[in-house]
Amino acid sequence: MKFADNMHPISLYFADNKETFSPALREYNERYRLISSNPVAGARFFHFMVEMFIKHVLGVGEDHSGLYGNTAGYYGTVEQQGRLTLHLHMLLWLMGALSPQEIRDRIMNPTSNFQRKIVEYLESVHIGEFMTGSMEDVKDQVDENQESKSYKDPTQTLPDPPPPMCTQKECSDDDCSKCKKLDVWWEKFEETVDDIVLRSNVHNCRKNKINDSNSKRPACINKDGKCKARFPRQVYKQTEVDPKTGALNIKKGEAWINTFTPIVAYLFRCNSDTTSLMSGTAIRAVTGYVSDYVTKPGLRTHVIFDAIRSIFQRNTEMLAGSLKVKEKARKLVTQTVNCLTAKMEIGGPMAALYLLGNPDHYTSHEFVTIYWKNYVREVLKCWRSEEDLDAEIPEKVVVQKDESGGYVGFSKVHDYVYRPKAFEDKTLYEWVQMSTRVKITKNKIESDDNDDDDDDDDDDDDDMSTDEEVNLSSKDSPSPPTNSITKDLQHGNESVSDLENDDDDDDDDDNCSFLKGHPLHRTHKIQFDQKKNSIVPNFIGGSLPRCDRGDREYYCATMLTLFKPWRTGLDLKEEGYSWDETFVEHEFTNAQKQYMRNFNIRYECNDARDDYAAQLKKGDIPSGNFPEWMDSDLL
Numbered sequence: 001m002k003f004a005d006n007m008h009p010i011s012l013y014f015a016d017n018k019e020t021f022s023p024a025l026r027e028y029n030e031r032y033r034l035i036s037s038n039p040v041a042g043a044r045f046f047h048f049m050v051e052m053f054i055k056h057v058l059g060v061g062e063d064h065s066g067l068y069g070n071t072a073g074y075y076g077t078v079e080q081q082g083r084l085t086l087h088l089h090m091l092l093w094l095m096g097a098l099s100p101q102e103i104r105d106r107i108m109n110p111t112s113n114f115q116r117k118i119v120e121y122l123e124s125v126h127i128g129e130f131m132t133g134s135m136e137d138v139k140d141q142v143d144e145n146q147e148s149k150s151y152k153d154p155t156q157t158l159p160d161p162p163p164p165m166c167t168q169k170e171c172s173d174d175d176c177s178k179c180k181k182l183d184v185w186w187e188k189f190e191e192t193v194d195d196i197v198l199r200s201n202v203h204n205c206r207k208n209k210i211n212d213s214n215s216k217r218p219a220c221i222n223k224d225g226k227c228k229a230r231f232p233r234q235v236y237k238q239t240e241v242d243p244k245t246g247a248l249n250i251k252k253g254e255a256w257i258n259t260f261t262p263i264v265a266y267l268f269r270c271n272s273d274t275t276s277l278m279s280g281t282a283i284r285a286v287t288g289y290v291s292d293y294v295t296k297p298g299l300r301t302h303v304i305f306d307a308i309r310s311i312f313q314r315n316t317e318m319l320a321g322s323l324k325v326k327e328k329a330r331k332l333v334t335q336t337v338n339c340l341t342a343k344m345e346i347g348g349p350m351a352a353l354y355l356l357g358n359p360d361h362y363t364s365h366e367f368v369t370i371y372w373k374n375y376v377r378e379v380l381k382c383w384r385s386e387e388d389l390d391a392e393i394p395e396k397v398v399v400q401k402d403e404s405g406g407y408v409g410f411s412k413v414h415d416y417v418y419r420p421k422a423f424e425d426k427t428l429y430e431w432v433q434m435s436t437r438v439k440i441t442k443n444k445i446e447s448d449d450n451d452d453d454d455d456d457d458d459d460d461d462d463d464m465s466t467d468e469e470v471n472l473s474s475k476d477s478p479s480p481p482t483n484s485i486t487k488d489l490q491h492g493n494e495s496v497s498d499l500e501n502d503d504d505d506d507d508d509d510d511n512c513s514f515l516k517g518h519p520l521h522r523t524h525k526i527q528f529d530q531k532k533n534s535i536v537p538n539f540i541g542g543s544l545p546r547c548d549r550g551d552r553e554y555y556c557a558t559m560l561t562l563f564k565p566w567r568t569g570l571d572l573k574e575e576g577y578s579w580d581e582t583f584v585e586h587e588f589t590n591a592q593k594q595y596m597r598n599f600n601i602r603y604e605c606n607d608a609r610d611d612y613a614a615q616l617k618k619g620d621i622p623s624g625n626f627p628e629w630m631d632s633d634l635l
Contacts, residue, residue, distance in 0.1 A: 002087040003049045004200075004270040005042045005349075006035045007156050010049075015041035025156050039348030040356065046086040046349070047358040049268065050076070057264065058092070060364060067263060068125050070095040076362045084347025090362070091291070099597075100284060104246035119239045122250055126261050126274040128233075129253030130197060131190040138194045145195070154192050155199055155269045160185070193262045200271040201257045203231045232256055250276070288605030299343060307339045367538045370432045371412070372558070374541075378413050379561050382569035415526070417567050418518035422511045423528060429562045429595070434532040437524050440513075546603045547596065556583035563592045 005011040009023035015034040026034075035042055058074060059066035076090030098106070106114040130138045145151050162185050166178040173179070205220050205227050220228050232255035240249045250259060261274045311332060312319070319328060353360065377389050416431050423431070512528065514521040545555040556579035560572045564586060573582040588596070 001050070001053065001090065001268070002081070002085075002271050003046055003268060004155060005045050005085055006031050007153075008045065008269065009156065009158055011035065011041060011045035014038070014044050023158050025152060040352040042085060042349040043352035043356055043358060046078075046088075047353070047356070050088060050362055053264075053268075054362065057267070067261065068092060068094060069097075071364070072097070073364045074362070075364075078350075078353065078360045078362075080347050080350045084349060086349050086353065088362070107241060107246045107248070108243075115241060119248070122248065122276055123239060126250070126259045126276065128236075128250060128257065128259040130194045131262060132194050135198070135202070135254055135256070138198050141191070142195050142198060145191075153199075154195050157269070159192075159267055159269065160188070162189075189266060190262075193266050196265050196269055197257060197260065201260060201265075201273075203227075203229055203256050205231065233258070248276075284601075284605040284608035285611070288602075288609035291602070291605065299340065303343060304340065307343055308336055311335050311339060366532075366535045368432055368535050369540050370537045371541045372539045372544065372562070374411060374413050375416070375428055376554075376558050376561050378417065379557060379566065379569035379572060414518050414520075415514070418515040418521065420512050420514065420526060423526075425565050426528075427563050427565055427592075429537065429592075430533070432537045433535045434529050436527045436529070437520075438527050440523055440525050543602070544599050547600050548603075553579045556580050559583060559596055560586065563588055563595075 003011070009021075012026060012031060012034055013021050013023075015038040054060050054074070055062060057067050058071045060071055060074075071092065072095040073093040074090055076088045078086055078088055081087055103118070106112055107118065132138060132141070163181040164178060165182060166176055168176075171179050203220075220231075222228055233252065234249075235255050236249050236252045239251045241247070242249070252259065258273045259275060260272050264272050264274065315332065315335070318331065321328075323331075350360075380389060415435070415437055416428055419426070419431065419435075423435075426434075512525045514525065518524075545551065545558055547555055557572075560566075560579065560583060564572055566572050573579060
């Protein structure tokens with residue numbers, strides 16, 4: 001989504017110093033002067049429009065469905081364009097939506113009417129042509145409208161709301177004033193949408209010439225003479241279904257525009273691009289491309305290495321000079337950081353976005369980080385040697401000062417292994433979603449100390465020093481000694497939570513206290529919230545193993561680690577059984593099976609992306625399934 005901050009009345013109001021809002025048309029130079037001199041206005045306007053889109057168009061948090069259906073989730077990332085204004089790429093998931101393979105199977109089923117219904121839905125939410133006629137017809141109509149003194153450029157105005165609807169379900173009164181007004185509004189709506197699309201959505205390879213006086217080639221034309229944005233696109237007189245792949249080619253009457261949603265174009269008054277990622281072989285490839293694009297780093301890898309190479313080339317004399325090695329390194333690092341910072345080209349609106357505290361991504365879900373290999377390593381300790389594990393999965397912990405002034409090493413793994421007995425049946429996946437470690441109040445700790453004065457043995461067990469081993473006091477919850485764990489600092493999410501517990505309920509403290517083997521069982525407890533089941537674990541430390549390739553035993557061990565309760569690896573399988581056999585025999589819930597299928601979608605999409613890219617280069621298949629911003633360089 002690209003919001004025209006240099007034309008929209010609200011954006012110009014934010015940029016101006018006038019207190020009264022007046023959506024009057026402004027001159028070209030005035031509009032650009034206001035926006036270029038006030039990047040904060042552009043950032044405020046962008047955030048406002050995105051929030052309005054999520055709330056009113058997607059229906060999130062509202063009592064009505066979204067424009068595309070009931071929204072199950074969304075994820076969008078913010079980036080800046082060539083002129084440094086902000087725009088958003090968003091993926092949208094709908095409730096009840098089938099998987100790409102399920103859609104394909106139903107479309108290919110000759111006895112089902114699913115194909116007809118899915119075509120009706122898709123044609124209702126996005127189109128690839130003008131609403132009132134051909135492009136030439138629309139041009140003629142716009143030219144005629146511009147001759148009127150009352151005409152206003154729709155890209156510089158606010159949308160007119162529809163009139164009240166007729167309350168009768170089947171109004172048969174030809175003289176009904178409400179129905180007549182609504183009919184007039186819809187006619188004006190279609191005319192306005194076509195005007196906006198003509199001004200904002202039509203691709204023109206003759207625009208934006210390369211900044212080279214010796215070159216007459218348009219900027220979007222590559223060295224092979226082809227448009228990078230892949231225009232003109234293939235035209236379809238009606239929606240077609242590929243009988244071999246089940247791919248849907250949506251009806252498209254214009255070769256020089258992308259598919260778009262008319263209501264979104266009407267509301268935002270600017271260029272917009274709506275692409276359905278639903279069926280056929282290409283869907284997985286497109287999903288892979290889009291997912292990589294919205295999560296891409298600020299600079300591409302080849303740009304980073306090219307910048308580093310240029311720094312070394314410029315400093316050959318300095319490197320061969322008499323400076324100390326430390327000073328040479330300092331100069332190289334400083335120049336590299338400065339060079340990369342310049343190449344990132346963070347513009348004023350993007351900087352203002354961060355200063356205003358606005359997000360650089362918009363999502364419907366919360367995410368929690370999990371370093372999954374640490375947990376798998378803990379499980380495999382019971383079945384493999386420490387040497388093998390250290391070579392494959394090095395273990396890292398946090399070093400934390402305890403209440404006595406000594407230091408203890410602990411990991412997030414300890415939280416699950418030594419979890420309270422009240423949560424014995426919770427899987428690791430559920431634990432990561434719903435649990436939070438918090439500090440116990442000081443009064444509660446002092447109370448526990450007084451209660452323990454009569455039991456010196458227990459007191460000795462509770463006081464840990466850096467040289468003591470960490471062992472579970474419970475027979476069924478053994479743990480490896482602390483001295484088997486390296487003392488490297490883990491990432492920030494492994495540090496102790498500084499959240500204070502304001503709940504003085506002693507019974508709750510007893511039920512939520514860690515088992516005594518936990519290094520922090522005297523100072524911290526757990527808060528478990530069942531309502532957090534929608535939080536999404538973000539698996540860090542490498543990609544999860546895939547089910548259809550690679551080490552099958554490692555895959556099964558990983559899935560059992562996530563979806564079967566355990567305290568040690570001995571809880572997950574029995575001696576004499578393989579991980580594969582245990583995995584097959586274990587009864588996973590339907591939700592867990594769906595999670596595991598979702599884990600593998602990434603690999604399926606990446607495989608399809610590689611195959612699809614090769615076919616595109618050969619010209620074997622059209623690229624009309626891809627959005628406009630995915631140019632040939634990205635493909």
